[in-house]
Amino acid sequence: MYRPGTDPPARSPTESTAAWEQDSAAGQAAQVLEPDARVDLQADEATTRVRAVLDALDAELIGLAGVKLRIREIAAMLMVDRARARFGLSASRPSLHMSFTGSPGTGKTTVALRMAEILHALSYLRVPKVHAVTREDLVGQFIGHTAPKTKEALAKAAGGVLFIDEAYYLYRPDNERDYGQEAIEILLQEMESGRGGTAVIFAGYPDRMETFFASNPGLSSRVAHHLQFEDYTKEELTAIAEKMLTSDSYRFSAGAEQAFAEYLDRRLAMPRFANARSVRNALERARLRQAGRLLAQQGTVGRDDLMLITEYDIRGSRVFSDDASP
Numbered sequence: 623m624y625r626p627g628t629d630p631p632a633r634s635p636t637e638s639t640a641a642w643e644q645d646s647a648a649g650q651a652a653q654v655l656e657p658d659a660r661v662d663l664q665a666d667e668a669t670t671r672v673r674a675v676l677d678a679l680d681a682e683l684i685g686l687a688g689v690k691l692r693i694r695e696i697a698a699m700l701m702v703d704r705a706r707a708r709f710g711l712s713a714s715r716p717s718l719h720m721s722f723t724g725s726p727g728t729g730k731t732t733v734a735l736r737m738a739e740i741l742h743a744l745s746y747l748r749v750p751k752v753h754a755v756t757r758e759d760l761v762g763q764f765i766g767h768t769a770p771k772t773k774e775a776l777a778k779a780a781g782g783v784l785f786i787d788e789a790y791y792l793y794r795p796d797n798e799r800d801y802g803q804e805a806i807e808i809l810l811q812e813m814e815s816g817r818g819g820t821a822v823i824f825a826g827y828p829d830r831m832e833t834f835f836a837s838n839p840g841l842s843s844r845v846a847h848h849l850q851f852e853d854y855t856k857e858e859l860t861a862i863a864e865k866m867l868t869s870d871s872y873r874f875s876a877g878a879e880q881a882f883a884e885y886l887d888r889r890l891a892m893p894r895f896a897n898a899r900s901v902r903n904a905l906e907r908a909r910l911r912q913a914g915r916l917l918a919q920q921g922t923v924g925r926d927d928l929m930l931i932t933e934y935d936i937r938g939s940r941v942f943s944d945d946a947s948p
């Protein structure tokens with residue numbers, strides 16, 4: 623029977639595993655409870671840690687209601703799986719492989735890190751780590767190069783999350799002799815056996831991911847959780863900007879706030895809009911203009927001057943120049 627926290631170790635000799643081995647769940651699972659025993663799901667120490675991660679996720683990330691709900695569901699399912707294991711109720715190891723689909727800058731990479739923390743807190747992963755790769759890291763150019771590359775990536779991710787960004791590039795139907803298929807097959811073997819104790823997350827933009835899974839039914843059926851990251855609304859983008867400013871000790875003047883609302887209207891209508899990433903980039907450029915403005919002016923600057931982003935700093939963007947219209 624599979625028990626969380628008792629996977630066969632597939633660790634590298636250099637990796638510290640002390641915390642993993644001392645994990646209470648591993649100890650708990652080793653001793654099967656009496657059939658009439660009671661466990662308090664709320665009092666589980668791992669539950670407390672998972673709650674902290676879930677609360678941080680709620681506090682840090684604006685919007686993403688659907689994603690947050692799915693993560694809570696997955697966490698609840700795993701907490702119950704742990705309790706069942708303590709009673710010796712047999713079950714197959716729950717599949718931890720997932721797909722994260724969404725437009726650029728919708729928080730996929732950020733959420734993957736949180737997911738690793740949750741799975742680690744519940745002892746389904748040995749390390750709360752994400753190893754992010756793309757096609758280049760998995761697929762070789764020549765015959766015989768792909769297997770070692772993919773296996774190396776799996777070894778680096780072992781016990782944590784292997785995050786495959788733009789996963790659809792692995793599959794090139796136009797080229798029969800493409801080595802991507804070989805990488806997919808090795809990934810499939812690992813996903814099926816779960817030997818490395820690794821969770822694989824396939825990430826990418828929605829339309830292409832759909833085609834990718836449709837052409838690889840073997841993969842799709844081994845991915846237990848499909849999370850969809852929606853584009854942010856203008857209100858959410860505004861809240862994301864506020865959050866980013868506050869965490870870096872900056873603030874908008876009233877004029878800047880108004881100008882940024884206009885900025886978003888214009889930027890949303892332009893090509894290659896990348897949601898929260900575009901907001902972050904816009905704020906970084908506003909900071910550059912603020913610095914230039916402060917250095918150009920005469921006299922002294924105070925704390926508030928150093929914190930304030932003004933209308934000028936926002937309107938300096940080329941999004942406001944006439945030739946920038948879509």
Ligand SMILES: Nc1ncnc2c1ncn2[C@@H]1O[C@H](COP(=O)(O)OP(=O)(O)OP(=O)(O)O)[C@@H](O)[C@H]1O
Binds near residue numbers: 683730865
């Ligand atoms: N809901 C959110 N609230 C606050 N900040 C966010 C949110 N979503 C994303 N961000 C921030 O936006 C930036 C981009 O997010 P992230 O890299 O996770 O997106 P992504 O979906 O992985 O993008 P890509 O598909 O382009 O790789 C990060 O700096 C992240 O902190």
Ligand SMILES: [Mg+2]
Binds near residue numbers: 787
């Ligand atoms: Mg990303």
